[in-house]
Amino acid sequence: MPTSGSRWRRHGLIVITAVRALRRNALRSLLTALGIIIGVAAVIGMVAIGNGARASIEESVSALGQNVLTIFSGSNRNNGISMGTGGTANLTLGDYRALGSEVPGVVALSPEISATAQAIANGRNWSTTVAGVAPDYTGIRDWKLTAGAMFDEHDVNSASKVALLGPKVAHELFGPLNPVGQSVRVRNIPFVVIGLLESKGSGFGGGDQDDRILIPYSTAMRRLTGERYFRSLTIRVISAEAMDSTQSQITTLLRQRHRVQSAEDDDFMILNQKEIADTMSTVTGSITLLLAAIASMSLVVGGIGIMNIMLVSIKERTREIGIRIALGARPGDIRLQFLLEAVALSLAGGLIGLALGVAISTTVGALSSLKPVVTGSSVALAFGVSVLIGVFFGSYPATRAAKLDPIDALRYE
């Protein structure tokens, strides 16, 4: 009766035989594994880069704030083609007040009106974006202050000349000094700096959010631009569940106020932060999937390469197989030997491919702002898939070897 020790020994010997055969043809083995190496590296790299892209998109979307709706003036569509924002500005102070008082889901809101202007302080000069907003603005955008405080309704009512500086502006004008309490001239109007904004990095639609000055919207309208309309309104909704209903209430209200006929399109556009986030992650998700699918074609090609080489190798080694069978190797032993060769080939390819994929991801991470994420699941998948490929494409050649007739095999030249 075979003990379990002797059975392990039997399989161990078959493993050794398989690995030796591969080592004997090291160059051929490497070339054969190349398909798997490239396939696994491509899948790992693609998934890592896709994950990184999704993470960075999610980050910028959530930088917009939680449960945020943004209303832009002008219709967003023209014959179904998005024309972007910036049609005729038509959001009024009246709209702003009506939304605040008539839509129950709105917990905070702020208009936004912006202009490019020259800021001078401390003998230095910096061109930046000046945005007129309401006191709620920083709260809606989850924008913290590192020093000072946000202006209040009183400042809005009196169109105070107070300003909050983005970290970039503060750095350009004041260097490391604390700007709070200092004076800044914007288009030659003196403002008092009452707060310093925390860094938020580059924004969703590009543009550095840190390079910015916030002032009361009333001040901006009256003293800076002279405009009567807002470019956009930013709204925080009470909860994620209320987003859709609030959005439709806002649409109804604004259509009424703007006297839009029922057959006409909206003359404004509402961006739903949650929708954007969902759309973006669906898009990146499907792009990642597509790239991974293309990459995995290379795995299939690699598998066929393995099958091809195994068939050639079995032809070449017909005599060896005949000798083994004649000396008592059972069909299962021969099958296992060649199956193990195929699996060892593709597994080795998988491991090298994994290392290569991680190297590619790391390089991409070092060279761009993207932070690729190699997840444990994609590593496990690479492993599993390469073993499966070895088993799948190795089975047929191994079965053929096991079926050889010893007499024919021994006669084979």
Add this chain to the structure above:
Amino acid sequence: MTYASGEAEVRAVDHLSLDIQRGEFVAVMGVSGSGKSTLMNIIGCLDPPTSGTYLLDDVAVSQLDRRQLAILRNEKIGFVFQSFNLLARTSALENVELPLHYSEAVLPRRERLARATAVLTRTGLAGRLNHRPSQLSGGQQQRVAIARALINNPEVLLADEPTGNLDTRTSADVMGLFQSLNDAGITVVMVTHELDIAAYAKRMLVMRDGRVVDDRLNDRRTVASEEQARLQHAMTNAMLDERDADAH
């Protein structure tokens, strides 16, 4: 036993009825192509007969599947092939050890190598353990093949021209080995072209066209130890003659 060769059926072994008892030492002779190797393949469970029956230890070999045949070959039969069939690029030691890889209970490596070393020593190759077949002479390869056939302590030793590549002296050594194995109870069947090699056997068969045409017991059996002594004596004499010639 028939082979399909193109259109025609080749009857390599035909209407052959043979009974070999445990402990016999049979020499099979016959001209080239008479079916000797084919008979050996049948006895060796390598090539089950296409028709007819072959019983080994009362087991009907033609009814066994490939796995059962493999086990039988591994455990009961030692086969020395006409063309050696050693693995190239593999040392003598590993070639001899190979059948042990496929035994039911695989021995630890150290024991396998010890046994392989022992049989190689017995066939006079103690000094060539790590040589590959390509680094060995024809006769040495033949002795590696014999050692491999003996590693699993077979009940039946089949040898297809085991002395085909050996000189008279080494042939006598190999026959001595076969005779002592046979004395220890192993059944030996060997193919040979040479009458003086067949003379070491207890029974002699002659084949022609796939049939046994002569089957007789050998009553004037050569005993290897005597033959070895005779050869030794002859060689000594030859050397003495040579010396005498030199002296004149």
